Amino acid sequence: SLAFDTLYAEGQRRYVESLSSYARQFLGQLPKPDVDRVSGLAPSISIQQKSASRNPRSTVGTITExxxxxxxxxxxxxxPGCARCGREIQAQTTEQIVESIGGLPTGTRFSILAPLIQQQKGEYRDLFDDLLKQGFVRARVDGEIVSLTDNLGLDRQMRHTIELVIDRLSAGRGGRSRLAEAVQTALRLGAGTLLLAVATNAGTVPGQDSAGTSTSTDKLYSSLYACPDCGISYEPPTPQLFSFNSPMGMCLDCNGLGRRHEFLPDQLVTQPGKSLWTGAIGLLGAVRRIGRWRRHIYQGAAAAIEADLQLEPDAVMKTPWKDLCEESRRLILHGTGDRHITFSWRYRGGVWKHGGTFAGVIPKLLESYHKTNNPMRRRQLEKAMQFTDCSTCRGTRLNQQAQAxxxxxxxxxxxxxxxxxxxxxxxxxxxxxxxxxxxxxxxxxxxxxxxxxxxxxxxxxxxxxxxxxCGLDYLALDRSAPTLSGGETQRIRLAGQIGSGLVGVVYVLDEPSIGLHPRDNQLLLESLADLRDQGNTVIVVEHDEETIRAADHVVDFGPGPGIRGGRVVAEGSVREVETNRHSVTGRYLSGVDSIPVPQERRAIGKDRLTVKA
Structure with a gap:
């Protein structure tokens, strides 16, 4: 009551009252404590043992900033890297690219190429004719330098890589303007990217020799944040990209929480002895009894899976679930991805065929869970779900671009x-x-x-x-705030106050050593001393002997606890408290009284508690 209900409350009240009436309306104000007079009191800050936040978006990293x-x-x-393939991407200006290429050793032979086609099928006769009309005479096709005037008969069934040779130069010779012009042309034709092909041997031309061996090393330059392999463009990184509270950076599947309700296959398949046709998946029901439209979708997907895995007709639909192969189960539950499937809808007039994809049982049930407004339906679905780490972001809360x-x-x-x-x-x-x-x-x-x-x-x-x-080396920055103990929360706030550098403040703490390993207690005491040495007053409610002995001034209340106390029985230095015959705390500090360690421990019972991760 002295520390929090009197000193802290009065210190905060006086500070708030010193502000304008406009500012006071935005600040909560504690009632005036029942005290006659308090002098020399500075503005106060309370750091109590309360959970930092029940907000699941709050973490150790956000609390400490x-x-x-x-x-x-x-x-x-x-x-930055590509979110799909992981390749590092970097945007450069034309001047930076020219400067980099211009730094090659004198005499080095190199070519400037513009990437046009990347591993795509086709003959590309029209492309070659158009390039020839523009005045270009060479290209590198599948790693080999060819002349555009030749009759280039590419196999249209094969995948080809085509790069246009913009210019062939030698470092240290020729004007810088020619190099800059070649770079600009390559970036324009190559959609913001160019290749620098440097000859590996003196006197050779970048490309391939007659044996098909490469005679050059390639370096990619890009004026865009784009992956040249995947063809994906990205925005330049901003702080919002790395915020799981921003739509720009959060994982959209879990909305930046890192956890979400997901279906568990073991709980979905309620009767593994049955087939899909007869009702292996409880929430789906027997396929033979669901609506005709949904039934023809599942039948079409099953037929496609049977064709891909070379299974017998009706094997996926009518084989007991426990006897299905693992790949068949995965495709039924999670879908076939972008695989194009032809579905057949049979009616009296014949058969209507249409194309599409199969999302899978779990994605469709998740869609139903998020769309339904029926609480009974949600509870029914949640029986087969578990609140677990998001499978898309793997609990990191951020999207793939931020993770790259x-x-x-x-x-x-x-x-x-x-x-x-x-x-x-x-x-x-x-x-x-x-x-x-x-x-x-x-x-x-x-x-x-x-x-x-x-x-x-x-x-x-x-x-x-x-x-x-503050003894928190074991915590992780992504540790969720609701999972922190009161002592951990208090020490995190204490670390933040030390870093703030405030001077002339009264800090009131509630047992900061609680839950702290004894080996880290000295670190905590050093932190409290740092706050004091910055020019602050630190008031600590504490029962730990080591903390009491480190105090400059000790106030002992008693003679009993709670309503049986409330009177100052001793105050002063630790030595003065030890010698005070009215202080129970003093007798224990001096060693007059002690709590003996029992010689015999209680017998261990047969009951056990199992903790599973």
Missing amino acids: IQDYLRVLFARVGR VTITTANNHFGRTTARRRRSLPEVCGMSIGEAAAFFEDIELDSTGQLIAVDVLKEIRARLGFLLR
């Missing part, structure tokens, strides 16, 4: 190769605080990146350091 700094860091100096942006640490603890030291934002947030601090000790950045990231990295390292000093 480290997540915000990480978003800025990855947006500004992260290396990486940063590389220079700390060899994470691996000897660059690929092993490279981490995405979800991977960094999945580390423990201790591992994350080691990751950000030294980041691989160029000179420009170092200038951009210096202030952000300083904040990230400082805040991670504060968490370490």
